[in-house]
Amino acid sequence: KAGVTQTPRYLIKTRGQQVTLSCSPISGHRSVSWYQQTPGQGLQFLFEYFSETQRNKGNFPGRFSGRQFSNSRSEMNVSTLELGDSALYLCASTRTDSYEQYFGPGTRLTVT
Amino acid sequence: AQSVTQLGSHVSVSEGALVLLRCNYSSSVPPYLFWYVQYPNQGLQLLLKYTSAATLVKGINDFEAEFKKSETSFHLTKPSAHMSDAAEYFCAVSDSGAGSYQLTFGKGTKLSVIP
Numbered sequence: 329k330a331g332v333t334q335t336p337r338y339l340i341k342t343r344g345q346q347v348t349l350s351c352s353p354i355s356g357h358r359s360v361s362w363y364q365q366t367p368g369q370g371l372q373f374l375f376e377y378f379s380e381t382q383r384n385k386g387n388f389p390g391r392f393s394g395r396q397f398s399n400s401r402s403e404m405n406v407s408t409l410e411l412g413d414s415a416l417y418l419c420a421s422t423r424t425d426s427y428e429q430y431f432g433p434g435t436r437l438t439v440t
Numbered sequence: 441a442q443s444v445t446q447l448g449s450h451v452s453v454s455e456g457a458l459v460l461l462r463c464n465y466s467s468s469v470p471p472y473l474f475w476y477v478q479y480p481n482q483g484l485q486l487l488l489k490y491t492s493a494a495t496l497v498k499g500i501n502d503f504e505a506e507f508k509k510s511e512t513s514f515h516l517t518k519p520s521a522h523m524s525d526a527a528e529y530f531c532a533v534s535d536s537g538a539g540s541y542q543l544t545f546g547k548g549t550k551l552s553v554i555p
Binding site for chain 1: 472474476481482483484485486489491530532534539540541542543544545546547548
């Protein structure tokens, strides 16, 4: 079974721009969660989608948004990028019968 | 609110020695607990999980962890460290009753293995 895939793997953007990251979960997994990882703040929960509905959201500004499609693929968008948005963005899909979350390799976003 | 504390941001052990990485959690409901490992420039790999079955949980690569409710701990151990175990380890908690799979992570412990 293929793992969680994330595209692109690396991105460089300029302050003020916007960015869209994509995540394809493991086949059959209906829940997708997003996390931001930085050296200073560690791993922080962004949001979770289940069957196309946002079920939970972390403490991030409204510039961070996401969505999930009917095939469970998910995208997250960050508008008006700030330098502090530079981070590794991790997507995880959950096997709902076991609560096991499987992570993708991440998208490394650098904002200059 | 849940929280996770990992004692020691860096731990060094000799190859072949016991690995012990500490994790304490705070949760108002019975928790689900996880250990993940992250190698440089990679995502997180699930090592093991506790979901209210056996308190001693065995995972991949000879890692195991014991859930101790009285101590609110979930420490990770491995009898004999290998060079390939050098990585960063994260303990995480999930609220079993929240209807969400959100994980709350500790700050991580970087494990170095000395030859």
